[in-house]
Each structure stands twice: as structure tokens, then as C-alpha cells.
Amino acid sequence: MPKISSDTLWDVAAAEVRNRENRTGEEDAEEDAHFPTESTVFLMGSKAGGKTTILLRFLDRDEAPKPTLALEYTFGRRARGHNTPKDIAHLWELGGGISLSDLVQIPITADNISALSVVLVLDLSKPNALWETMERLLESARSQVEKVCASLQKTGESRSGKQPSQNRVSRVLHKDYPDRELINPFPVSLLIIGSKFDIFQFTSSKSETTVSKARSFVNQLAFGTERPKSISTDPSKPLVIPAGLDSLSQIGPPVTSDVDIGTLHAKNPLDLWKKVFERVFPPESIKERKELKDPAKDPQYSEPLIDSMRAQKDQELEQYKREQAKSWKNVALDPKI
Incomplete structure (x- = not known):
């Protein structure tokens, strides 16, 4: 007769815990290969700067981009091989430029901080707004990341089981990096894309080469594919500079x-x-x-029928306010009251 095990449920659970603790990294990696991974890519930047176009090309969607209303979500999936589950990339896009920067708290959370990447798209055709857009959005995102990490440090680790203090940027800025003491690296992976260079010539939907490069970088953030090896520092051409491969002395x-x-x-x-x-x-x-x-006055959200009805209602409101102002004035001057 087969031997009947007398182990209780707690004995089985304890044995499983000991077994997991004794596993090697290779065994864990082999087991993880059978499970899908999840990442989060958060796109923000200049208003009407081309974020949606970049996102659609990344997703292989052949459709005309529409203005982003506030904050929008979609996702992408990618299979690592045959008979393997598909990895998932959660994709968030913030519209409105700097006016809606407070919404960064929605896509940057404790659940995704260990697998979060930020893509900042800056409209090169509007240089007067470029620097402030960059500063304000990066400051908002950095503040939210640091807030989430600070709260996670109290519990010791993130909800995904990874240490929140694990800084992926630190692996790029090695101890011999010349500008290590002069810069404050962004706390999560950051990709900055200069859009609308077709007016001069860079990341535009009209240039397949530059769009392909942008897509490769986003793909690396979303699915962990090999980092693009191309680099271009010629100022007369579109710049392509991977993290850690430039320095202030080289820029001059x-x-x-x-x-x-x-x-x-x-x-x-x-x-x-x-x-x-x-x-x-x-x-x-x-x-x-x-x-x-005010989005109602923003040309990119123009809707002729709705706008005409809104204008009519605005006129009616102004008329009502004038009539009410007169009636209250008469009441105030009435000595019998």
C-alpha cells in the first residue's frame, strides 16, 4: 500500500517556503520565463507635440491621431516566443502639456514603480515653451516617484516584491562617470524625444528612420528588448544619445x-x-x-456645433447676470426694505 502522508497543510506550506529560499537565481529566472511580465510606460510632454503619433506607431496602429483629453490609457502585448505568455505594457498618455501635471499621481503608483519608465516628448517647433515644459513635467513626475518610494521604504519593499530603492539609472552612471557630482539622475528610466524636427528634421511621422529609432527606444522600455546601439552626436543631424554616453564636457x-x-x-x-x-x-x-x-478655448479641441451652442449659452448667462445685477441694485436702493 502507498504510504499516506501525515503532513498537515502548514507542514506543506513551510516546506514550500524552504524550497523557494533554497532556489538559485537561474532556477528563478527559468521559472519566471513561464510567466508574463508587466511594465508601465508613461508618456507626457508638449501639448499637441506628437505623443499620440509615437504611441500609435509603437502599437502598429495605422490610424489618425486624435487630441488626448486629460489622461488616457491603453496597453500593448508582446510574445517572447512560441507557446509563451505575452508580456504586457501599460501605456499612459498625459495631455494638456503642463496644465494637467497634477494627474501624474494616477499612472505613477506603488503597484508599478519598480517597472516604470517615463517618456518626455518635447515640441522642437515651440522653443519658447520647451524648457519650462521639460522642467515642470519632470519635476512633477520626480516628486511623485520620490513620494511613492518614500512610502514604500516604510514597508521595506514594493508590492511587486522588488526593492523600491533599486535605481536602474545608477547602473548607467557608474562611479567613474565624469558628471556624477554635477547632475541628479532621474529616479526611473527616462527617454526624451524631440518631436516635429521635420520642420528642421527629427522625430516626425514623415521620417521612417527617426520614427523607427523612437519606436525601438520605447520598445526597450516597454518590453525589455535590447537597447538600441545607434548613437549620433552630430548637431547638424538628428541626435540619438543613449543614457550615459554623453557628458557635459562633450556637450561644451x-x-x-x-x-x-x-x-x-x-x-x-x-x-x-x-x-x-x-x-x-x-x-x-x-x-x-x-x-x-481653459480647454473650451483651446483650438485643438474645437467642435463647431458644440462651440456655437456654448457661445449661445454664454451670452444667455451674461444677459441673466446683467438682469440680476439690475434687480439687486434696485432692491438695495429701495428705502422701504
Whole structure:
């Protein structure tokens, strides 16, 4: 007769825990290969800067891009081989430029922080808004990442089981990196894309070469494919610079005949570049930004029928306000009341 096991459920569970603790990394990797992975890619950047176009090309969707309303979600799947589960990439896109930067708290959470990447798309055809867009959005995203990591450090690890303090950027900026003491690396993987260079020539939907390169970089963030090896530092051509392969000394100081660099008081090389950039391309005024903050007045969300009805209702509201103002004025002047 077969021997009947007398182990209780707790004995079986304890044995399984001991077995997992004794596994080697190779065994874990072999087991993980049979399970799908999940990653999150968060796209943000200039308003109407081409984020949706880049996303659609990444997903192989042949359709015309539509304006992004606030924050939108989609996903992509990719099989690693035959008879293997498909890896999943959760894709978030933030619309509205810097006006909706508070929404970064939705796609950046404790559930996905260990597998999160950020893609910042900057419209090169609008240089006056470029630097502030970059600073404001990266600051909002960094603040949210640090907030999530701080909360996770109290519990010791992320919900996916990975240490929240594990900084993937630190593997790029090695201890001998020349600018290690001058820069503050972004806490998660970051890809910056300059869009609409077709006006000059760069990442545009009209250039298959540049779109293919952008897609390769996004694919690497989403599914962990091999990092693109191409690099281009020729300023007369589209720049392609993987993380860690440039330095402030290679970039050098700003070259301009319009600004006397010696008169600028900068804290570091990046600050110097900012001051020169904003001298050449003055930032947009606060008044202009406030006028465009109302989506109802934004040209990219134009809907003729709805807009005409809205205009009629606005007129009716103004008329009502004027009538009410007159009636309250008469009441205030009535001595009998």
C-alpha cells in the first residue's frame, strides 16, 4: 500500500517556503520565463507635440491621431516566443502639456514603480515653451516617484516584491562617470524625444528612420528588448544619445553671439545652458498660459456645433447676470426694505 502522508497543510506550506529560499537565481529566472511580465510606460510632454503619433506607431496602429483629453490609457502585448505568455505594457498618455501635471499621481503608483519608465516628448517647433515644459513635467513626475518610494521604504519593499530603492539609472552612471557630482539622475528610466524636427528634421511621422529609432527606444522600455546601439552626436543631424554616453564636457558651453556668457551667474553647466536658452527663446508669459488653460478655448479641441451652442449659452448667462445685477441694485436702493 502507498504510504499516506501525515503532513498537515502548514507542514506543506513551510516546506514550500524552504524550497523557494533554497532556489538559485537561474532556477528563478527559468521559472519566471513561464510567466508574463508587466511594465508601465508613461508618456507626457508638449501639448499637441506628437505623443499620440509615437504611441500609435509603437502599437502598429495605422490610424489618425486624435487630441488626448486629460489622461488616457491603453496597453500593448508582446510574445517572447512560441507557446509563451505575452508580456504586457501599460501605456499612459498625459495631455494638456503642463496644465494637467497634477494627474501624474494616477499612472505613477506603488503597484508599478519598480517597472516604470517615463517618456518626455518635447515640441522642437515651440522653443519658447520647451524648457519650462521639460522642467515642470519632470519635476512633477520626480516628486511623485520620490513620494511613492518614500512610502514604500516604510514597508521595506514594493508590492511587486522588488526593492523600491533599486535605481536602474545608477547602473548607467557608474562611479567613474565624469558628471556624477554635477547632475541628479532621474529616479526611473527616462527617454526624451524631440518631436516635429521635420520642420528642421527629427522625430516626425514623415521620417521612417527617426520614427523607427523612437519606436525601438520605447520598445526597450516597454518590453525589455535590447537597447538600441545607434548613437549620433552630430548637431547638424538628428541626435540619438543613449543614457550615459554623453557628458557635459562633450556637450561644451553654449555657442551664441547674442549673449555674453561671462555676464551670466550660473550654478552649474545645466543652469548656464538654461539661462542662455531663455535669453534666445524667452519663455511664454503667464498671461498667455492662463488664456490657453481653459480647454473650451483651446483650438485643438474645437467642435463647431458644440462651440456655437456654448457661445449661445454664454451670452444667455451674461444677459441673466446683467438682469440680476439690475434687480439687486434696485432692491438695495429701495428705502422701504
